[in-house]
Amino acid sequence: MIEWIKTNKLVVLGGIFIILAGAYFLLEPASEESNVLDNEEEWLTSERTVNENIVEHEEEVIVIVDVKGAVNNPGVYEAENEDRVIDMINMAGGLKESADEAKINFATRVEDEMVIYVPEIGEEMEQEGGMMTVMGGTDQKDGKVNINTADDTELQTLTGIGPAKAAAIIDYREKNGPFKVIEDLKLISGIGEKSFEKLKEQIKVK
Template sequence: MIFLVLSIFQKNKKKLLLPTSVALAFLFFIIQSHFNSANSTADSIQPIPINEAIQPQESPIEFLEDNRIFVEVKGAVNMPGVYELAPEDRVLNAIELAGGYLPTSDSKGINHAQKVEDEMVIYVPIEGEEVESLLSSSGESSNLVNINTAEIALLTTLPGIGPAKAEAIIAYRNEQGIFKETADLMKVTGIGTKTFEKLESLITIK
């Protein structure tokens, strides 16, 4: 079979030479074009450098300072309660938020110009009520509660002292006599060392 093909090719090689050359040239052109196209595509794909990769943007975390101040107003005001004020506010602003004074109030011992402080308690006594000077003219808090004379309303302005403990303090005074020193307050049922530590700088016996 091979010899037959070769014999035919030898007899007609002049006629087949041109078509064969054209076919080979065309085939070479197609192969070359395909190869160049593949190289061009490969060159166009470039890797993204690591340092140029898109990094997610982190939103800055803002820490907002809480400047709110909460003050409790008690006693002879129209609306006793806890009120939110600004650091530059004064005692007068707290009294106004509480609806102002009752007709029976005694505000002579209150320094209305004093700046308020967080967790501050402003107690407004009624006329004739014996209360230590509540707010000093120097602007420093001097609202010491006299545990020998204060009644329930004033005693409950102290931290950790509710109506029940206030009644226990008054009952102790009636049964045992006045407190000879502030530390004697721990002799009252329900008032321990931790509670007294919170009260020590806020009370007096004179």
């Protein structure tokens, strides 16, 4: 056998070369396929990350609130979507000792362009007169009442809205957040389709 190998050295080497070449060509496509899969997975992961960043960016909403009255640092502050009046008061340095806490609804959610006025003890609220003064409930330009910011007094200026329904509207938005469309007002007990038809030209959401 050894003598045969020595005699046919070239044949043996040629056979070994053919075997190695065959193994290389069999394994190489698998390796290339693996690289393709890895690259595809990396691309999909990258695209997913970009899409998530775009969605997150689209959901970002800047909410600007003006805090006035009996707070330590009155001014304009940037809020987040889920912030409430108490959060804005804390941003403004908290209440002064002279603040009338009984007239403040700390749980109300804030919205863009809201003005929160904290009255002092004994201060007469001639214009707004609610538990918390939130200016801008009624727009002077169109005369419509913003049902997301209007206080008890403003709500009662609407057709068919008395003290009980005004309280129900305020209670609803405190528990569920601001109304998204004016039609949401029909979710309030006692405000049906007929009542809404009389109200829809007098109200708005913002």
